[in-house]
Amino acid sequence: MMSNPALALSPVDPVRPLAPYIGGKRALAKRLVALINSIEHQAYAEVFVGMGGVFLRRDQKPKAEIINDWSEDVATFFRVIQHHYLAFLDMLRWQITSRAGFEKLLALEPSSLTDMQRAARFLYLQRLAFGGKVRGKTFGVVVDGGARFDVTKLAPMIEAVHERLAGVVIERLPWSDFITRYDRPGTLFYLDPPYYGSEGDYGRDMFDRSQFEQMALQLRGLRGRFILSLNDHPEVRRIFAGFDFREEELAYTVGGGGNAKAVREVIVSN
Template sequence: MTLKPQPQKPQPLVPWMGGKRRLAKHLIPMFPEHCCYVELFAGGAALFFLRPEKAKTEVLNDLNGGLINLYRIVQHHFDEFVRQFEWALTSREVFTRLQSTPPESMTDIQRAARFFYLQHTAFGGKVTDQHFGTSTTGRGFTAVDIADRLKAAQRRLNGVYIENEPWQRCFKRYDRPHTFFYADPPYWQTAGYDRAFDWSQYQQLAEVMATAQGKVMLSINDHSDIRGLFKDFRIQRLELAYSVGRDKTQKTSGELVICNW
């Protein structure tokens, strides 16, 4: 009797600064019942890819045009996207060349491949101020089995609405009693994100959470300003262990999970 290989589970397409892959096992069980699932700040969309069950309607929204283009290309032009990596190497020279190539001079498929390669070879999943990342304990960028590794993600994206608009507009568009919004905005007073996110936007998040028809879960760094602004909501703190660079000393950081139900 020959056992059939188990299909791979979908994984996030790219590493992402502030991604929630390591917190998924804590956050996903906290999701309420819903028919429509919306990520207002999708980024690497770790929770979307890792959640065990799909919602009837799903929406990924982000202002980063390169990221949204990647999702659309994997969703609709998978074979040609994979072909871009036929002879790809983990190379500082390739990284630098792609980094200096203006995206507007490329086709949408080439832009998606460029974005994907840079995210996978840049240090720390950063989107801005990227520099080539190296390791003495892991492999570099691997292209030989890329089609197999991404096929599950492509299937997962099937039928998903991909939006590229301000979070406020996306929220208004999909806010219904049966909608669950997951909001993972840039951390307060933390550098390295690709666009500014000022205090007024956190205030707007607090306002829409108080008046929303649907349910909203916000994950954000633990900061006294944030605790003060969202004091009227249910707040839970999660601990995340991490180490930085060559410093193997384990440290912890606090992640606040704020819910409006």
């Protein structure tokens, strides 16, 4: 077991996620990053990476980093940014913000596209979708700012994410299989599953409520360490009873609106 975390973690520049994503942890990320840094680990494994709302905002990293998402859009997107970012930028060069373009791309079947086309479609839709929605996307209207798909601003952001992904392993596995594959002493898992009661927000057959019980069972037998963030719900407290709970009060706005909604979340750990 490591005795000096300073020797295990090295500084890394935080990077902005490239698009909003429902359930993104912008409001909680700073607290989560501090907690992750306080736990000794040789490998960091993120089970539901989404758009990287926590992963990309970290300022310390171990030697081994693995990110995972069962969404084919997400996994393809990060692989393209990692390996083909110059060609990807070239593909985006002539895209503009338009409702017609949004609706045209939304109607396309992603499986009919090349990986590069699929990644470009995904980024365009996530940048422009109201509230960063994954399922049931609608065009987000901006009246107090510039176009949300501006390649001149996106190019340096994409380059920064490309550089941050150097040496990172990108997986596309069901969450349980991912944990099984990477579980060992010295691994720290961060899990950000769908909120309890909002399991369908990420698409059909991605995650269902029964999997929370399976998750708690698997985490009880974990050889490594874990941090799990979820909404504060009586069933969440029942299912994950016996682990450490930390309560967090947050205020969220949807789609950049001015009215903040107060919510309570829990950070669960072993």
